[in-house]
Every structure is written in C-alpha cells, then in structure tokens.
Amino acid sequence: MKPEDLKTTQTNTWCPGCPNFGILNSAKEALVELVNEGKLSAKDTALVAGIGCHGKIYDYLNLNGFNGLHGRVLPVCFGAKLGNPELTVVGFGGDGDTFDEGVSHFVHACRYNSDITMMVHVNQVFALTTGQANAITEKGFIDGSTPLGQGEKPINSVLLALEMGATFVARGYALQAPHLKEIMKKAITHKGFSYIDILQPCIVYHKHSVPYLSKNAYKLDETHDIGNFGQAIEKAREWEYSYEKDTKVPIGVFYEIERPTFESQWPQLKQPWHTIDRKPNWDNITREFK
Amino acid sequence: MGSAVTSHFIGKIFTEWGYYVFNYRDYPSLIRGGHNFNILKISDKPVYSHELKYDFILALDQKTVDVHKKDLRKGGIIFGAKETEPIVQKLQGPKILANNVLIGLLFKYFGVDLNILFAAAEKTFGKNADMVKKSIQEGYQLGSEKEKLKKLTAKCFISGTEGMGIGAIAAGMDIYLAYPMTPATPLLHFLAKRQLENNILVFQPENEIAAINAALGASFTGAKTMIGTSGGGFALMTEAFSLAGMAELPLVVYSSQRGAPSTGLATHTAQGDLKFAINAGHGEFPRIVLTPGDAQEAITRTQEAFYLASKYRIPVILLSDKHLAESDYTFDEIKKSPLGADRFILEDPPEDYKSYKITVNGVSPAAVPGQGPIVRANSYEHDEYGLTIEDAATTIKMQDKRFKKVAYLKKEINKLNPISVYGKGSNLLVSHGSTKGAILDALPQLKNFRFLQVSYLEPFPAEAVAKEIKKSKKVILVENSATGALADVIKEKTGIEIKNKILKYDGRPFTPDLLIYEIHSNLRGFRKSTHS
Numbered sequence: 027m028k029p030e031d032l033k034t035t036q037t038n039t040w041c042p043g044c045p046n047f048g049i050l051n052s053a054k055e056a057l058v059e060l061v062n063e064g065k066l067s068a069k070d071t072a073l074v075a076g077i078g079c080h081g082k083i084y085d086y087l088n089l090n091g092f093n094g095l096h097g098r099v100l101p102v103c104f105g106a107k108l109g110n111p112e113l114t115v116v117g118f119g120g121d122g123d124t125f126d127e128g129v130s131h132f133v134h135a136c137r138y139n140s141d142i143t144m145m146v147h148v149n150q151v152f153a154l155t156t157g158q159a160n161a162i163t164e165k166g167f168i169d170g171s172t173p174l175g176q177g178e179k180p181i182n183s184v185l186l187a188l189e190m191g192a193t194f195v196a197r198g199y200a201l202q203a204p205h206l207k208e209i210m211k212k213a214i215t216h217k218g219f220s221y222i223d224i225l226q227p228c229i230v231y232h233k234h235s236v237p238y239l240s241k242n243a244y245k246l247d248e249t250h251d252i253g254n255f256g257q258a259i260e261k262a263r264e265w266e267y268s269y270e271k272d273t274k275v276p277i278g279v280f281y282e283i284e285r286p287t288f289e290s291q292w293p294q295l296k297q298p299w300h301t302i303d304r305k306p307n308w309d310n311i312t313r314e315f316k
Numbered sequence: 317m318g319s320a321v322t323s324h325f326i327g328k329i330f331t332e333w334g335y336y337v338f339n340y341r342d343y344p345s346l347i348r349g350g351h352n353f354n355i356l357k358i359s360d361k362p363v364y365s366h367e368l369k370y371d372f373i374l375a376l377d378q379k380t381v382d383v384h385k386k387d388l389r390k391g392g393i394i395f396g397a398k399e400t401e402p403i404v405q406k407l408q409g410p411k412i413l414a415n416n417v418l419i420g421l422l423f424k425y426f427g428v429d430l431n432i433l434f435a436a437a438e439k440t441f442g443k444n445a446d447m448v449k450k451s452i453q454e455g456y457q458l459g460s461e462k463e464k465l466k467k468l469t470a471k472c473f474i475s476g477t478e479g480m481g482i483g484a485i486a487a488g489m490d491i492y493l494a495y496p497m498t499p500a501t502p503l504l505h506f507l508a509k510r511q512l513e514n515n516i517l518v519f520q521p522e523n524e525i526a527a528i529n530a531a532l533g534a535s536f537t538g539a540k541t542m543i544g545t546s547g548g549g550f551a552l553m554t555e556a557f558s559l560a561g562m563a564e565l566p567l568v569v570y571s572s573q574r575g576a577p578s579t580g581l582a583t584h585t586a587q588g589d590l591k592f593a594i595n596a597g598h599g600e601f602p603r604i605v606l607t608p609g610d611a612q613e614a615i616t617r618t619q620e621a622f623y624l625a626s627k628y629r630i631p632v633i634l635l636s637d638k639h640l641a642e643s644d645y646t647f648d649e650i651k652k653s654p655l656g657a658d659r660f661i662l663e664d665p666p667e668d669y670k671s672y673k674i675t676v677n678g679v680s681p682a683a684v685p686g687q688g689p690i691v692r693a694n695s696y697e698h699d700e701y702g703l704t705i706e707d708a709a710t711t712i713k714m715q716d717k718r719f720k721k722v723a724y725l726k727k728e729i730n731k732l733n734p735i736s737v738y739g740k741g742s743n744l745l746v747s748h749g750s751t752k753g754a755i756l757d758a759l760p761q762l763k764n765f766r767f768l769q770v771s772y773l774e775p776f777p778a779e780a781v782a783k784e785i786k787k788s789k790k791v792i793l794v795e796n797s798a799t800g801a802l803a804d805v806i807k808e809k810t811g812i813e814i815k816n817k818i819l820k821y822d823g824r825p826f827t828p829d830l831l832i833y834e835i836h837s838n839l840r841g842f843r844k845s846t847h848s
Contacts, residue, residue: 034703035703036703036704069685069686069687069688070685070686071685072536072537072685074533077695082704084692084694084704085703085704088690089690090685090686090690090691090692091690091692091693091694091702092532092533092536092563092692092693092694093692093693093694093695093696093704094529094532094533094559094693094695095529095555095556095559095695098525098526098529098556100526101521101525101526101527101529101530101533102529102530102532102533102536103533104521104526104530104533105493105529105530105531105532105533105534105535105536105537105541106533106534106536106537106685107533108491108517108519108530108533108534108539109490109491109533109534109535109536109537109538109539109541110537110538110539110684110685110686112686113537113685113686130522130523130526131522131525131526133522134521134522134526292517293512294511294512294515294516294517295517298537298538298684298686299490299491299534299537299538299539299540300537300538300539300659300661300684302490302515304488304657305657306485306486306487306488306514306657308486308652311482311485311486311514312472312482312650315472315473315474315478315482315650316470316472
C-alpha cells in the first residue's frame with residue numbers, strides 16, 4: 027500500500043500552506059506503514075471527524091468514515107467501537123470541537139479507555155468561522171468575538187488528558203511531519219484511549235504561533251520516562267499554551283500505560299454485531315410474563 | 317415490599333388465577349416515603365384502566381387512609397395499621413413488612429391458598445423470602461375468608477416498559493444506550509438486567525448527547541441500536557437526530573413523555589410532546605413516529621420501529637408516556653409481530669459501493685465498515701459516495717432521494733394498521749397512545765360512539781383518518797395535554813378541524829368515569845372542557 031492509495035477525488039480546500047496538510051500526510055504515511063507492517067487492516071479502519079477545518083480530513087482520506095457533528099467525535103468513535111469492537115477507530119477533532127463543545131465527552135473518553143485514537147488539531151482558534159477564541163486560546167488574544175481581549179487562561183489539553191486517565195498521551199507538531207507520523211503509529215497501536223495533541227498553527231487567524239513553536243518546540247528524548255506519571259505531568263506543565271514569553275514546548279510521547287480497555291470488560295463485545303444472525307426465542311423472552 | 321412491588325405481587329397472583337388486572341402507579345419524585353400508591357382494577361372481564369373509586373384500601377400508613385377514604389365505595393374495606401402494626405411489632409421487622417401482612421389479609425378474604433402466596437414470594441424474593449412469607453402468613457391467619465375465588469385460565473401480566481423491552485429483543489436489538497430519566501429509566505433497568513442472557517449490550521453514557529451520537533456510531537458499524545429518554549433528554553438529542561436523518565442511519569428513539577414544559581412533573585404522565593416528536597431536529601428529513609396504546613402494542617410497535625428503521629435507513633421515534641410505561645396490563649396471551657429481525661445489510665457489497673446510492677425508492681442498500689468497500693456517513697450534504705458537496709444540483713438530488721422513501725413507507729405502514737377503530741356508533745372519539753385504555757373501558761357505557769386510535773403519527777395516515785372523521789356526526793378529541801396537538805396535526809394533514817376536545821393536563825391519566833362525564837358534558841354543548 028502507498029500513501030496515494032488513501033487519496034480521494036475531493037479537491038482540498040485548506041488554505042495553501044496550512045499545517046493541516048502536515049497532519050494529513052503524516053496520517054496517510056502512518057496508516058500505510060502500519061498496513062505494510064501487518065499491524066493494521068485498512069478495510070477494518072474507520073475514521074471519525076468533527077466540524078471545523080480539521081473535519082475536512084474526512085473527505086481527504088479514502089477510508090471508512092463518519093463526519094459527524096461539531097463536538098461529538100468521541101461519542102461516535104466510542105459507538106463505532108461498541109458496534110464493531112474489531113475496528114480500528116481513529117478520531118480527528120478540532121480544539122474548539124473537542125474542548126469547547128465536546129469537553130464532557132473528552133473527559134469521559136479518558137475514563138472509559140475504549141481502544142480508540144483521538145487526534146486533536148490544536149490551532150487555538152475557531153478558524154472556519156473566521157478566527158474566534160476557543161478553550162485553548164491564550165489569554166489576551168483579540169478577535170471578532172473578543173475585541174477586548176480573551177480574558178481567561180486556556181485549558182492545558184495535555185494535562186487534562188493525563189489527569190482524566192488517558193492511557194496514551196502525546197503531543198505532535200504538524201510542521202514536524204516525520205516525528206508526528208511516528209507518534210501516530212504508536213498511538214494507533216496502543217491498546218486503549220490514545221490522545222495526540224497536534225499543534226497546528228493557523229496561518230491566517232493565529233499566525234504568531236508559527237515562529238513561536240518553530241523556535242521553542244523540542245522533542246522529548248530517551249531521558250523522559252513515559253511510564254512515569256509525575257514526569258509526564260511535569261512535562262505537560264512546561265508550556266501552558268501561552269505566548270507571553272519564550273517557553274520550551276515539549277513534543278513527543280508524554281505517557282503510556284496499560285489499563286484494561288472498555289471493550290475487554292464486556293463479554294458481549296466479542297464480535298461485530300452485524301455478523302450475528304439473531305433468532306430471538308419468543309418463548310424464552312416472554313416466559314416471565316406468563 | 318414497597319407499594320410498587322406489593323401491587324405487582326397482588327396483580328401477578330390475580331392474573332395467574334385468570335383475572336384481568338390493570339395496575340396504575342402514582343408516586344412523587346423522591347426516593348423514600350412521600351405519598352406513593354397504586355390502584356389495581358381486578359375483573360373477570362378485560363380491563364385496560366383504573367378507577368378512582370375503591371372496594372379495598374390496603375394502607376401502609378395513616379396518610380393513605382386519610383387521602384383515599386373519601387373514595388371508598390359503600391361497604392368497602394380498609395386494611396391498615398390497626399391490623400398490621402401488632403404483627404410488625406411481633407416480628408420486630410421493618411415497618412415495610414406491613415405490606416406483606418396486607419397481602420395475607422387480602423388473599424385470605426378471597427380464599428386463595430396460602431401456599432400460592434408462598435410460591436409467589438419465593439419466585440419474587442428467592443432466598444430472602446423467609447421474612448416476607450412469615451409476615452404474609454401472619455396477615456393470612458388474622459384475616460377471614462369471605463369469597464372463594466375461582467381459578468380461571470392464567471393470563472399474561474406486563475407493563476408498557478416490559479412490552480417495549482421484549483419488543484426490542486424480539487426485533488434483534490444489539491445495543492441500548494440511555495442516560496437515566498424518568499419515566500424511560502425502567503426500560504434501561506429491564507434491558508440491563510437481561511443483557512447477558514440475550515447477548516445485548518446496555519450502557520449508560522455520560523449524557524443524552526453522547527447516547528445518541530454513540531448510537532449513530534454503532535448504527536454506522538452495523539449494530540441495531542436503540543436509545544431511551546424522556547422529553548428533556550430528547551431535546552438534547554435533537555441535533556444528532558437530524559444527523560440520523562442526514563446520514564440515513566437506522567435508529568430507534570424511545571421517548572417516554574412526562575409532565576412538561578422543562579423538568580415539569582418528573583413522575584407523572586402527559587402527551588405534550590407529540591408535535592415535538594414529529595418536528596424534532598433542524599432541517600427537513602423523513603422520520604417515523606409511532607405511539608403504542610398498551611403493553612401488547614408496545615411489543616409489536618417496537619418491533620415495527622426496528623424493522624422500518626433498518627429497512628428504510630431512517631430514524632424512528634417510539635413515543636410512550638409515564639402512564640403506558642409504568643402501568644401493568646393483562647392479556648390472554650402476548651403476541652409478537654410477524655416482522656423478522658432482519659438487519660438489511662448487504663452480505664457482499666460491490667467494490668464500487670455507494671453509501672448513498674440513488675435508487676428507485678430512495679433507500680440505499682446498507683453496507684458496514686469491515687466488509688471491504690469504503691462506507692461513509694456524512695452530516696454535510698454529500699454525493700452518493702458520502703463525500704461532502706456544496707453544489708446546487710447534487711443538493712437537490714440528495715434531498716429528493718431522502719424524501720423518495722416516504723411514498724414507499726406510507727404503503728408499508730398501511731399494512732401495519734396505522735389506525736384502529738373500536739366499537740360501533742355514528743360519533744367518534746379520536747386519540748393516540750396511552751389514553752386507549754380508559755377510552756376502551758368507557759366505550760361500552762357510551763351510546764353511539766366509536767373510537768379512532770391513531771398509532772402512526774408520522775408519516776400520518778391522513779386518508780384513513782379523514783375517512784373515519786367524515787363518516788362521523790360528532791367528533792371529540794381526547795388527549796393528555798393542554799392544547800390537543802393531535803387535532804392540529806389532523807387539521808394540517810387532512811384539512812378537517814376537530815373543535816371538541818377533552819383535555820387533561822394535571823399529570824394524571826384519564827379514567828373511564830371521568831371520560832364518560834366529560835363526554836356527556838361535551839354532548840350537552842360544552843365546546844371544550846379542561847381539568848386541573
């Protein structure tokens with residue numbers, strides 16, 4: 027399989043130069059490599075996307091796909107897994123999508139530890155609706171809806187994922203595609219809920235993050251112990267999604283542990299439901315009423 | 317045993333003895349205590365409703381006597397604290413044992429053998445039945461036999477909720493998702509308890525929005541899925557309900573109405589969500605709304621809901637209410653619909669599969685991820701492959717495709733008795749859903765009245781309804797609501813206006829006596845009468 031095999035006929039409408047292309051290419055390469063390594067079956071993979079610039083990835087990846095509602099990527103991923111536990115389910119969300127509209131689902135997805143991968147395109151704005159602040163936008167940001175400046179401090183999404191119990195937590199940078207690809211491969215093969223916070227600076231409505239991240243992003247190296255929760259929290263707190271002063275921005279895998287997946291705890295979730303030929307036994311199901 | 321368990325216990329014994337029982341449950345929204353009561357109507361002829369006059373009052377506390385004594389018939393009997401307290405003290409058990417003493421007293425009165433009561437107690441409580449049996453026995457010994465109840469052919473005793481549950485299992489449901497909300501929660505409990513033996517999955521996600529979106533994810537991957545809630549929860553689900561319409565994913569929504577607007581009367585009944593159900597969701601898309609009238613119909617209508625949802629790839633609302641969900645009904649036997657548990661999923665989808673293929677009847681044959689070809693579901697307007705589009709021509713084509721289903725659906729629904737007519741006469745009562753019971757029980761006492769029950773509210777069986785109305789002299793709408801929404805729907809769909817309405821919006825269901833009184837008042841010239 028080649029990355030071109032995952033191309034669709036759709037015209038790409040992201041802005042020229044948008045870091046989303048980096049995410050798309052990394053995703054294609056990660057999926058193709060996993061398929062070629064025998065670790066993934068493309069026909070048994072489904073992607074779920076939300077609404078926002080990120081959501082267009084549904085139209086650009088030639089895979090089974092569900093383009094749902096704004097904020098609801100995670101419940102659809104979860105449901106897809108309930109419907110067919112044999113599928114590999116990959117969710118793509120925006121940061122507004124995931125941490126404004128859908129934040130309750132995120133918290134619970136970390137808890138459930140269903141075997142799904144969630145990649146969030148963190149551009150710190152609602153870009154498709156012309157650049158309003160979202161839950162990850164830094165304090166002081168000025169836009170059409172916050173002309174007086176964003177007053178609140180952003181959610182640290184990596185920290186939230188760790189605190190809520192995600193069993194794989196990583197951060198990637200869309201402009202460092204080969205590194206991002208490796209993270210994606212690890213996330214998809216991880217058993218349980220995998221979260222990737224993908225820094226995807228919006229080159230129209232959040233331009234200042236490109237030079238900042240290019241200067242400050244650094245890769246976590248071997249000295250970082252991914253099994254150490256305390257270290258992961260420390261790394262997550264290094265950068266609070268702020269641009270006030272230069273602060274190092276760690277990227278890479280912060281944390282990975284094993285915990286029983288949601289699916290493994292339900293005896294009913296052994297095979298895809300659609301393969302079960304049901305013949306309900308009327309006498310059995312009505313006996314108690316006679 | 318509390319009031320609910322005690323009344324079910326009593327009802328079950330009477331139905332096993334071949335009698336018809338209707339068990340109405342009335343309780344406030346609190347956990348323990350409050351004034352919590354059931355009304356049982358027991359007869360050797362079919363009954364579908366309760367009355368507000370009693371032959372017996374079985375009272376756990378003095379409040380029950382104080383509240384209900386005025387409604388005791390002449391010669392009626394009260395069993396209460398006077399009888400139960402000494403026994404409870406003697407047994408040194410909890411106060412609630414009094415209900416078992418009452419059971420003993422009641423069945424002694426009817427000459428039912430004590431062993432029958434013991435067997436029933438063991439069936440209900442298993443190993444924990446000892447104290448229950450002892451207290452029943454004490455009551456039994458205290459009582460005296462006044463009648464010798466004849467044993468007839470055993471009957472089936474079933475609530476609306478249980479009907480919905482076995483209908484879902486019989487229809488081949490795989491997954492039920494629900495966030496707790498009265499009066500839909502009993503179905504969550506019923507199915508959860510039976511999930512392993514029936515190999516179904518029952519899960520309570522973080523909220524209603526998660527429930528419906530997860531249900532659509534599961535439907536996309538090939539599971540037959542149902543969600544359950546009441547009006548407030550369904551309000552939260554409506555964005556995704558519209559997604560079900562756009563993505564053409566089969567989904568059954570069980571919505572059990574309660575007093576509203578807003579949080580309303582959490583544990584009381586209403587039919588105020590009819591227009592909400594037929595209009596829920598933004599944009600225009602076909603859906604099915606059906607309203608079962610009793611527990612038997614709950615079974616067959618739920619089967620129909622799954623069948624039609626899968627066959628037509630369309631969302632279906634099964635509109636119930638507290639009165640139907642939490643009342644127990646008796647039938648000689650319970651029957652299933654002949655419709656099977658088909659999945660309507662292609663066995664071998666073609667390589668160039670189109671998720672939204674335009675077909676003669678608008679229904680694209682379904683495939684699911686994992687079969688091979690690429691399967692898509694899209695909330696944006698899309699082409700036949702499910703890829704996003706914005707152009708005008710495709711938009712029209714796809715909207716037309718989705719609505720093409722309606723004509724075929726209507727034909728199919730016409731075979732499923734979308735309306736039922738009961739009784740003979742030139743006047744007509746028109747209603748839907750749980751009012752059926754009180755109306756059926758009132759009908760023999762009303763001269764010259766038929767009853768038209770509308771079971772499919774969308775697509776609306778306009779021709780059949782218009783035909784019945786046109787051949788009637790006087791037409792009266794009966795609805796557990798403040799405005800009589802069905803009259804508006806009938807006017808919209810048939811052009812016929814029903815001016816006479818008997819409405820009840822106090823959170824309590826109709827009873828036959830009240831209906832007869834209201835209908836007679838109505839005949840004397842009152843245009844519209846309401847109750848509080």
